[in-house]
Amino acid sequence: MERRQLEYFVAIVEHGGFTHAARALRVAQPSLSRAITKLEHELGVELFHRVGRNVVLSSAGEMLADRARLVLRDLDAMRAAARSIGEGAVGRVDVAATSSSALEPVTSIIAELRTHHPGVVVSTSSALSAAEVIAMVLQGRCEVGVCGNAERPTGRGLVAHHLRDEEFLLVVPPGTLESGPDVTPAQLRGMQFVVTKPATAVRALFDRLAATVGDMTIAAEVGDRSVVLPMVLKGIGAGLMPDGWADLAVRAGAEVYRFSPPERLPQWLVYRRGQLTAATQAFIDTTLRA
Structure with a gap:
């Protein structure tokens, strides 16, 4: 063969x-x-x-x-390991990430990686959910995954490291609320929302809050999470966003509120146990140092 x-x-x-x-x-x-x-x-x-x-x-x-x-990945790992002896970490690492994780921490990881390992190229693949990220890693379509999941990701031969707790925020057009920096779930009653389609962590949060608070209606449902903020700024409805979007939302003119008590979701780095390419190891080491 x-x-x-x-x-x-x-x-x-x-x-x-x-x-x-x-x-x-x-x-x-x-x-x-x-x-x-x-x-x-x-x-x-x-x-x-x-x-x-x-x-x-x-x-x-x-x-x-x-x-x-997986065999092709392992062959690439062997080749990269041999090259790295003389050249340092070089090559390409394929990273699966949900959209919020791709924004943070993956963007910051790539910036740090470029500083210390300029020979490494990161190619990101978008996933709708944590389950899809994990599947892409286990199937060998990507070497590494970053995602938010309530429980530690599991799978045969899968390694998972907790990175941080991602916090979800309420984002609204200017002048929507008259309150301090925090909001309670009860203050969402009567509001309209721009939401993502089912299976995402943000949608799961909306569905849970809507079931608890009541009278939270969907103004628009989108498949592309990048259009949530523009729709919020157009006044179509409020949005629920991970904290990685906070700076962008504020710079764009939206108002951002934390929940009291906070709404958080653990964020994980996942990869297959076994031989890793030098590029993959550099990505993992950089992520765990962050």
């Missing part, structure tokens, strides 16, 4: 077929097909079911997909 065969196989899985994979890899489709046929022959199983012009993963193919990604 060759590395190239695994790369071709993973590309077909991720691009949804031979044609798109060949285009992405910039190889001729017949060469791609021959490589997969050879791989199937070596493994003694059929990896894809051919249905007309389309292909569907077989049960054996589904089992191999995640393992192939």
Whole structure:
């Protein structure tokens, strides 16, 4: 079995077929097909079911997909480890993060990493929820994940470090409230909100508060969390945001309030146990020092 065969196989899985994979890899489709046929022959199983012009993963193919990604990650780790002996930490690290975690602490981590390890490039992948972040790490799609979750993330071979407790804030248009720097849940009664779709930590907080307080209505539901603040500033409704957005919200002209008692969610760094690339280790070390 060759590395190239695994790369071709993973590309077909991720691009949804031979044609798109060949285009992405910039190889001729017949060469791609021959490589997969050879791989199937070596493994003694059929990896894809051919249905007309389309292909569907077989049960054996589904089992191999995640393992192939992990093997490729491990090979990259070996290569990077050898290079780092003479060059220091170099290479690329793929980081999965929910949007609030991508803002903070990931932005600050990247800034710190660029100072001490300029040879490391960070590529971030957006995830809707902590569960999606964890799955992306376990499946080998990313080496590292950063997310907020009420409980310590678990999974076979998964390592989790508590980073901090992220605090959620109320963000409103200017002049909406006449109160001090803190608000109580009872003050939300009668307010309208711009909310994210279900599965996010912010939406879970809204649903819990709405069930407890009552008379909290949804003015708009959005899939892209980056538009919540502009909608708040347009007066469409209030918003619930992680503390990483606080400075941006204030600079944009919104008013920001803390909850009393505080609403917090633990934030975690997660990665797979085992061989790590020098770039991944540099990212983890920088994160834990922060």
